[in-house]
Amino acid sequence: MPQRPVKLVLEEFRFKVNGRPVTVNAPPAYMLLDVLREQLKLTGSKEGCGKGECGACTVWLNGEPVTSCLIMVSEVEGAEITTIEGIGTPEKLDPLQEAFVQEGAIQCGFCTPGLIMSAKAYLRDNPDPTEYGVREAISGNLCRCTGYVKVVKAILKASKNGRKRAG
Amino acid sequence: MVLFSKVTVHYPKSMKDALKKLDDMAAGCRVIAGGTDVLGELKDDILPTEHLLNINRLEELRYIRMKNGELRIGALTTMNQILALPLTQKHASILVQASRPFGSYQIRNRATLAGNLGRASPAGDSIPALYALDSKVILASSDSEREVPVAQFFKGPRQTIMKENELIKEVRFPALKQDEEGFFIKLGLRNASPVAIASVAAYLRRAGGNGRFEEARVAFGAVAPTVIRAPATERLIVETSIDDDRLAEICKHAGEETSPITDIRGTAQYRRHLVGALLYQGLYRLIHSAS
Numbered sequence: 334m335p336q337r338p339v340k341l342v343l344e345e346f347r348f349k350v351n352g353r354p355v356t357v358n359a360p361p362a363y364m365l366l367d368v369l370r371e372q373l374k375l376t377g378s379k380e381g382c383g384k385g386e387c388g389a390c391t392v393w394l395n396g397e398p399v400t401s402c403l404i405m406v407s408e409v410e411g412a413e414i415t416t417i418e419g420i421g422t423p424e425k426l427d428p429l430q431e432a433f434v435q436e437g438a439i440q441c442g443f444c445t446p447g448l449i450m451s452a453k454a455y456l457r458d459n460p461d462p463t464e465y466g467v468r469e470a471i472s473g474n475l476c477r478c479t480g481y482v483k484v485v486k487a488i489l490k491a492s493k494n495g496r497k498r499a500g
Numbered sequence: 501m502v503l504f505s506k507v508t509v510h511y512p513k514s515m516k517d518a519l520k521k522l523d524d525m526a527a528g529c530r531v532i533a534g535g536t537d538v539l540g541e542l543k544d545d546i547l548p549t550e551h552l553l554n555i556n557r558l559e560e561l562r563y564i565r566m567k568n569g570e571l572r573i574g575a576l577t578t579m580n581q582i583l584a585l586p587l588t589q590k591h592a593s594i595l596v597q598a599s600r601p602f603g604s605y606q607i608r609n610r611a612t613l614a615g616n617l618g619r620a621s622p623a624g625d626s627i628p629a630l631y632a633l634d635s636k637v638i639l640a641s642s643d644s645e646r647e648v649p650v651a652q653f654f655k656g657p658r659q660t661i662m663k664e665n666e667l668i669k670e671v672r673f674p675a676l677k678q679d680e681e682g683f684f685i686k687l688g689l690r691n692a693s694p695v696a697i698a699s700v701a702a703y704l705r706r707a708g709g710n711g712r713f714e715e716a717r718v719a720f721g722a723v724a725p726t727v728i729r730a731p732a733t734e735r736l737i738v739e740t741s742i743d744d745d746r747l748a749e750i751c752k753h754a755g756e757e758t759s760p761i762t763d764i765r766g767t768a769q770y771r772r773h774l775v776g777a778l779l780y781q782g783l784y785r786l787i788h789s790a791s
Contacts, residue, residue, distance in 0.1 A: 341505045362507035362552065384540045386693045391606055400606045403539045407509050408556065451605060472692035473604020
C-alpha cells in the first residue's frame with residue numbers, strides 16, 4: 334500500500350450508459366468495471382476474477398459483450414455501454430430475465446447479470462438458438478451454483494417467449 | 501500491482517503517429533490493442549509499465565481482404581471477426597477453427613490476431629493455424645516495412661524477432677482452394693478460456709481420392725518453446741496412402757518431434773502422447789469426410 338497519498342491524474346471521459354450520457358473523471362487506465370460500480374453506482378456488474386475469465390463483469394460495449402474488468406475507461410470515450418441495469422425493469426422484466434426466474438436458473442445470483450448480458454446478445458443475434466449454441470455463447474460465464482442446466486433451459490425458453498410476445 | 505492511477509494511456513491518431521510514438525518511447529511503454537492479455541498481466545505485475553500505447557482505435561488495421569489469391573488480415577482484426585466474416589470462413593478454415601475455442605465470446609470481441617502473435621505464447625491458438633497456412637507477418641516501423649515468414653517470427657516464449665520500434669501490420673497467407681483442407685484441434689482444461697495443453701494444426705492437399713496427400717503442413721502448439729512444424733510427420737503423411745492403420749502408426753510417432761515441458765496443465769509425457777492423439781482425431785475426421 335502507498336505510504337503517501339497518490340497524486341491522481343484525472344481525465345474526463347464522456348460516454349453513454351444504458352442510453353444516458355455520463356461524464357466521468359478518472360485515471361485513464363482505471364477499469365470500466367470499477368468506474369461503473371464505484372462512480373456510477375451501477376453495482377449489477379460484478380468482479381469475479383478481474384482477468385476476463387469468469388464473465389461476471391460482462392457488459393455490452395457498443396452492443397457487444399465484453400469483460401469490463403479488462404476495459405479501461407479511456408477506451409470507452411464516445412461509446413455506448415449497456416449494463417444489466419439497462420435490461421428490463423423491476424416492473425417489467427425482459428423475457429430472458431423472466432425465464433431465468435421461472436426456470437430457477439438463479440441461485441446465489443452472482444453470475445446472473447453477466448450471464449444475462451451474454452445470453453441476451455446471443456439470442457439477439459441468433460433467432461433460432463440451439464442448445465449447443467447457447468452453451469458456446471455462455472462458455473465465458475462461470476457459475477459455481479447451478480451446473481448450467483436450468484440456465485440453458487431458461488435461455489432457450491426465453492427465445493420462444495420473446496417470439497410469442499413479439500407476436 | 502501496477503498502480504493504474506499512474507499509468508498514462510497514449511492514443512495515437514494513425515499508424516504513422518503510433519510508429520513515431522514508438523520510436524520516441526520504445527522500451528518505456530507497452531503496446532496494447534484489445535488488452536485482454538496486457539491488462540491482466542499489469543494486474544499481476546508482469547512486465548509493468550507506466551505508459552500504454554493504445555493502438556486499438558486504428559481502424560485502418562482492422563480488415564480482411566483478398567488480393568491475388570492471398571488473404572490479408574489486418575493486425576487489429578478481432579478473433580470474432582475472423583470467425584464470423586465470409587472471407588475467412590470460405591478461405592481460411594484452419595484459422596477459423598482455431599478462433600472458435602479461443603478464449604470466450606467476450607474475449608474474442610476484443611482479442612486481436614496481432615496481439616496473439618505479439619504475445620508469442622508457445623500455446624497461442626492462432627499460431628499453429630498460421631504455420632499450417634504458410635503465413636507471412638508484415639511488420640512496420642516508421643521508416644520501413646518487412647515481411648517475415650511466421651515460422652521465423654518466434655524465438656522462444658514471449659520472444660519474437662520484432663524490433664522495439666515495430667508494430668505488426670498484417671498477416672497474409674494463400675487463400676485455401678477447393679482441394680486444400682485442414683484442421684485445428686486443441687485440448688484445454690475447460691471449454692472456455694482454455695490455455696492449450698497441446699494443439700495441432702494441419703494443412704493438407706489431396707492427391708486424388710485414395711487417401712493420398714500431395715502436401716502436408718503440420719504444426720504443434722504448447723509442446724515446445726515455440727510453435728513448431730513437424731517435418732518427419734509431414735513426410736510420413738505424404739509418403740504413402742493413408743488408411744486407419746497407417747494413420748495410427750504415423751500419430752504414434754508424432755510426439756517424438758516435440759520438446760514439451762511439465763507444468764500445471766500436464767506432464768511432458770502426456771503432451772507427447774496428446775499431440776499424436778489430436779493429430780489422429782483431426783486426420784481421421786478429414787480422411788473419412790465426404791469432400
